[in-house]
Amino acid sequence: MIDLLDLQKHFILTHLKEGDVAVDFTMGNGHDTEFLSKTVGESGHVYAFDVQEMALTSTRKHLSEVGCPENYTLIHDSHHNVKQYVDTKIKAGMFNLGYLPGSDKTVTTMRETTLPAIEAAIDLMDRDAIILVAVYPGHAEGEAEGKMICEYLASLSRYKVCATRINILNSPTSPFFIIIENKP
Numbered sequence: 001m002i003d004l005l006d007l008q009k010h011f012i013l014t015h016l017k018e019g020d021v022a023v024d025f026t027m028g029n030g031h032d033t034e035f036l037s038k039t040v041g042e043s044g045h046v047y048a049f050d051v052q053e054m055a056l057t058s059t060r061k062h063l064s065e066v067g068c069p070e071n072y073t074l075i076h077d078s079h080h081n082v083k084q085y086v087d088t089k090i091k092a093g094m095f096n097l098g099y100l101p102g103s104d105k106t107v108t109t110m111r112e113t114t115l116p117a118i119e120a121a122i123d124l125m126d127r128d129a130i131i132l133v134a135v136y137p138g139h140a141e142g143e144a145e146g147k148m149i150c151e152y153l154a155s156l157s158r159y160k161v162c163a164t165r166i167n168i169l170n171s172p173t174s175p176f177f178i179i180i181e182n183k184p
Contacts, residue, residue, distance in 0.1 A: 004134075004166070004175060004176075004177060007166065007177075008094075008132050008134065008177055009035060011130060011132065011179055012035075012036075012039070012092050012094070012130060012132060013039065014130070015091055015092055015128060015129055015130040015181070016036070016039050016040065016091050016092040016130070017039075017040075017091070018039075018040060018041040018043060018044060019040065019041065019043040019044045020039075020040045020044050020090075020091035020092065021040070021044060021045050021046075021047075021086075021088055021089070021090045021091060021126075022036040022039070022040055022044070022045075022046050022047075022090055022091060022092040022093065022094075023036075023046070023047045023048070023049070023082060023086060023090050023092075023093040023094070023121065023124075024036055024046060024047070024048040024049065024093075024094050025049055025079035025082065025093055025094065025095045025117055025121065026049065026050060026079060026094075026095050026096045026097065027048035027049060027050040027055050027056070027059045027074065028050065028055055028058075028059070028096055029055065029058045029059060029062060030048070030055075030058060030059030030060075030062040030063055031062070032094045032096055033046060033048040033059055033062075033063060033068075033072060033074075034062065034063060034066055034068055036048075036092065036094065037063065037068040037069060037071055037072050038068060038069075040071060041069060041071070042069045042071060043071075044071055045071050045072070045073070046071060046072040046073070047072070047073050047075060047082070047085060047086050048072060048073070048074050048075065049075045049077060049078065049079040049081075049082065049085075050074075050075075050076065051076070051077065051078050053076060056074050056076050059074055060074060073085070078113045078117070079095070079113065079114075079117035080113040080114075080116040080117040080120065082117060082120045082121065082124065083120050083123075083124070086124060088124075089124060089125065089126035089127075089129070090121075090124045090125060090126060090129060091126050091128075091129045091130070092129060092130050092131070092132075093121045093124075093125075093129075093130075093131040093132070094131075094132050094134075095114070095117070095118070095121075095131070095132065095133040095134060096134045097114060097133065097134060097135055097136055097142060097145055097146075098134075098136040098139070098142055110141065110145075114145055114148075114149070115148060115149070115152060118131070118133065118149060118152070118180075119152075121180075122156075122161060122180060122182075125161075125180075125182050127182065127183070127184055128181075128182070128183070128184035129181070129182055130179065130180065130181050131179075131180040131181075132177055132178070132179055132180075133149060133177060133178040133180070134175055134176075134177045135149065135175060135176050135177065135178065136175045137172075137173055137174075137175070137176070138173045138174075138175075146176070149178060150165065150178070153178065153180065159183075160182065161180050161181065161182050162179075162180070162181045162182075163178060163179070163180050164178065164179045164181075165177075165178050166178075166179065
């Protein structure tokens with residue numbers, strides 16, 4: 001059976017290299033931040049966003065425990081404000097929508113900030129870059145977010161970006177992810 005998280009990492013690694021800049025738009029407990037940090041190495045940089053202080057605390061602890069290089073900036077703000085903090089082109093970005101794992105699930109990503117964050121991410125993409133968006137349609141906001149994102153990306157010119165959706169066909173409420181790539 002295909003592991004969607006492993007597949008996401010496979011796609012990221014076709015674009016992201018040592019020395020690059022990446023953004024974790026939803027840091028959560030820091031696992032995507034860790035992956036990006038170790039991939040870009042000492043000479044690269046990762047910016048990671050979350051609106052919950054608990055996420056920053058958890059991520060900071062996790063990155064220290066797993067021995068990540070100190071090549072990251074943890075930002076306590078919404079991902080839609082990315083351009084206030086990142087003023088350079090990025091090679092990769094990751095969105096893991098929904099709620100903070102281990103939380104009470106009362107705080108989730110929202111359409112009102114997710115779409116502007118994705119628009120900003122696309123605008124920040126360097127040549128031959130990738131953005132991955134993991135969507136969790138098993139709850140009402142996640143389903144609405146997924147639909148909105150798919151409609152938005154379908155409206156973009158294929159000459160600007162290529163947007164691909166990967167999902168499990170016989171499990172409609174399972175998570176799926178979207179790959180957004182631009183031309184090399």
